[in-house]
Amino acid sequence: MSVTEQGLLERDKDTMTLNxxxxxxxxxxxxxxxxxxxxxxxxxxxxxxxxxxxGIEKNCENKRYVHVIPMTDRLDYLNPPGNNLAFCLSTEKxxxxxxxxxxxxxRVIMCELSRIASHLVWLGxxxxxxGAMTVxxxxxxxxxxxxxxxxxxSGVRMMTSYIRVGGVAKxxxxxxxxxxxDFLDYFPAKVDEYERLLTRNPIWLDRTEGIGVFTRxxxxxxxxxxxxxxxxxxxWDIRKSQPYSGYDNYxxxxxxxxxxxxxxxxxxxxxxxxxxxxxxxxxxxxLPGGDYKTPDNKVSLPARETLHxxxxxxxHHFKLVSEGxxxxxxxxxVPIEGARGEVGFYIVSDGTNVPYRVKLRAPxxxxxxxxxxxxxxxxxxxxxxxxxxxxxxxxxxxx
Amino acid sequence: MTSEEIVEKVKAGLADAIQDAVLPQGxxxxxxxxxxxxxxxxxxxxxxxxxxxxxxxxxxxxYLNEERDPRFEAVYQLYSIxxxxxxxxxxxxxxxxxxxxxxxxxxxGALYPEQELFDMFGIHxxxxxxxxxxxxxxxxxxxPLRKDYPLTTETVTFSYNRDFKSELVKSKPPTR
Numbered sequence: 001m002s003v004t005e006q007g008l009l010e011r012d013k014d015t016m017t018l019n020x021x022x023x024x025x026x027x028x029x030x031x032x033x034x035x036x037x038x039x040x041x042x043x044x045x046x047x048x049x050x051x052x053x054x055g056i057e058k059n060c061e062n063k064r065y066v067h068v069i070p071m072t073d074r075l076d077y078l079n080p081p082g083n084n085l086a087f088c089l090s091t092e093k094x095x096x097x098x099x100x101x102x103x104x105x106x107r108v109i110m111c112e113l114s115r116i117a118s119h120l121v122w123l124g125x126x127x128x129x130x131g132a133m134t135v136x137x138x139x140x141x142x143x144x145x146x147x148x149x150x151x152x153x154s155g156v157r158m159m160t161s162y163i164r165v166g167g168v169a170k171x172x173x174x175x176x177x178x179x180x181x182d183f184l185d186y187f188p189a190k191v192d193e194y195e196r197l198l199t200r201n202p203i204w205l206d207r208t209e210g211i212g213v214f215t216r217x218x219x220x221x222x223x224x225x226x227x228x229x230x231x232x233x234x235x236w237d238i239r240k241s242q243p244y245s246g247y248d249n250y251x252x253x254x255x256x257x258x259x260x261x262x263x264x265x266x267x268x269x270x271x272x273x274x275x276x277x278x279x280x281x282x283x284x285x286x287l288p289g290g291d292y293k294t295p296d297n298k299v300s301l302p303a304r305e306t307l308h309x310x311x312x313x314x315x316h317h318f319k320l321v322s323e324g325x326x327x328x329x330x331x332x333x334v335p336i337e338g339a340r341g342e343v344g345f346y347i348v349s350d351g352t353n354v355p356y357r358v359k360l361r362a363p364x365x366x367x368x369x370x371x372x373x374x375x376x377x378x379x380x381x382x383x384x385x386x387x388x389x390x391x392x393x394x395x396x397x398x399x
Numbered sequence: 400m401t402s403e404e405i406v407e408k409v410k411a412g413l414a415d416a417i418q419d420a421v422l423p424q425g426x427x428x429x430x431x432x433x434x435x436x437x438x439x440x441x442x443x444x445x446x447x448x449x450x451x452x453x454x455x456x457x458x459x460x461x462y463l464n465e466e467r468d469p470r471f472e473a474v475y476q477l478y479s480i481x482x483x484x485x486x487x488x489x490x491x492x493x494x495x496x497x498x499x500x501x502x503x504x505x506x507x508g509a510l511y512p513e514q515e516l517f518d519m520f521g522i523h524x525x526x527x528x529x530x531x532x533x534x535x536x537x538x539x540x541x542x543p544l545r546k547d548y549p550l551t552t553e554t555v556t557f558s559y560n561r562d563f564k565s566e567l568v569k570s571k572p573p574t575r
Contacts, residue, residue: 361456
């Protein structure tokens with residue numbers, strides 16, 4: 001008779017509750033997960049969120065449309081232009097205005113640059129979690145260059161608020177465009193360098209292959225999106241399926257992998273960086289001339305020099321600054337492909353200059369329950385790998 | 400399918416269950432009563448030509464200022480990965496005992512947004528495994544995104560800061 005049969009050792013109850021976070025560096029913010037451990041194996045993982053809740057959605061209901069844009073920067077703080085764009089597209093759909101071609105191209109350049117920057121942060125920290133220190137330093141080096149470019153065009157390194165309702169905040173400058181050209185020439189070799197460090201590294205493969213697996217059906221059912229969904233073999237990129245800002249004019253590939261494990265999510269994101277570079281290159285080559293924001297002065301400020309000569313411009317300027325944009329009554333939702341997946345703002349307008357309700361569809365928020373489900377049955381050491389591979393940003397989870 | 404075709408298809412398949420179907424700015428939007436939600440959701444997911452297998456998001460809206468009846472609304476955004484079309488399902492919820500059935504059996508991704516719906520609007524989710532707060536602390540009173548919940552500052556429960564003001568008063572030389 002074995003020890004278990006005698007009831008001397010009740011293995012089922014021999015578990016340990018382990019608290020991870022909210023201050024754990026590998027939880028990428030203030031994410032807390034309570035793990036029920038059986039030895040080294042995770043039995044259940046219970047997520048706990050809300051530590052970074054700042055009431056942004058409630059605040060948005062008390063701010064004018066223009067004032068909401070800087071708040072959207074702070075939601076997904078690694079990809080601020082994506083959030084700006086999602087909010088502006090929803091507002092513009094309600095307003096029913098057309099955006100000039102140049103503004104669209106500038107938006108695409110900005111969003112793709114920030115997608116690269118966001119993936120660099122992800123790759124650096126994810127590799128650091130698993131134990132590869134050098135990649136982190138390399139990724140930070142390239143990200144600094146993108147932040148410098150952000151500063152050149154918008155004056156701010158991270159929270160750019162560059163994309164505004166009706167276009168963009170400022171026109172492209174010569175040093176910015178030159179800087180992007182230099183970066184595009186410099187960057188591909190660096191992606192190859194990261195891949196040389198990781199892609200066929202046996203330690204990296206051991207830690208990532210076959211861990212945290214989502215099948216195609218599971219990934220869809222758990223509402224994963226973006227690179228995490230595409231690593232499970234789902235061919236869905238909003239830039240292709242529901243094109244916005246002229247993405248249908250660019251030729252680029254959507255990287256797909258089929259195993260749905262940590263390694264495939266890594267492969268998808270690294271390839272996405274290359275594709276983003278290709279999109280920026282095309283946008284730079286055919287950057288159209290013309291306005292960088294809509295000429296409709298009910299939405300965007302008139303040019304500074306016209307204020308001295310045109311009474312109408314002066315009135316528009318005064319009304320826009322003192323009252324803001326009035327958006328027609330209605331409700332709408334425009335999804336975009338952010339760095340982490342589907343981002344979109346559901347906006348309800350009551351016809352005034354203040355949104356009645358603003359709701360962010362945050363890819364990280366939607367992915368958390370599925371992510372914790374994937375932890376069950378894994379070793380404790382893989383928990384940080386799974387969190388890193390889904391790439392959560394707590395700013396948009398807690399809002 | 401285009402939005403018009405989706406609306407036509409849903410109208411034909413669920414004539415008795417949906418209240419209204421509209422096309423604002425080209426989006427397919429249907430209005431459903433809470434007691435029909437699960438039936439409608441199952442139809443939308445299982446019908447082969449619709450096949451809304453992906454739940455994008457669930458949001459709550461409080462229409463208190465609009466003086467609309469019913470006061471609350473839960474809005475479900477669905478997407479079909481295969482057919483690449485989307486639909487919005489708007490469910491009006493009464494002010495008295497606000498409650499809506501769960502759809503988390505169909506889409507597991509609904510678990511979190513439904514819990515948030517309860518947290519932020521106090522809408523009870525029937526059949527949800529966890530009817531408790533998600534983002535706000537467990538002991539929080541009220542539902543912050545309701546329109547009658549004021550936007551105020553939070554009172555500081557405790558502080559380790561020294562009370563400089565009272566010390567100043569103490570250290571002041573007595574006046575004659």
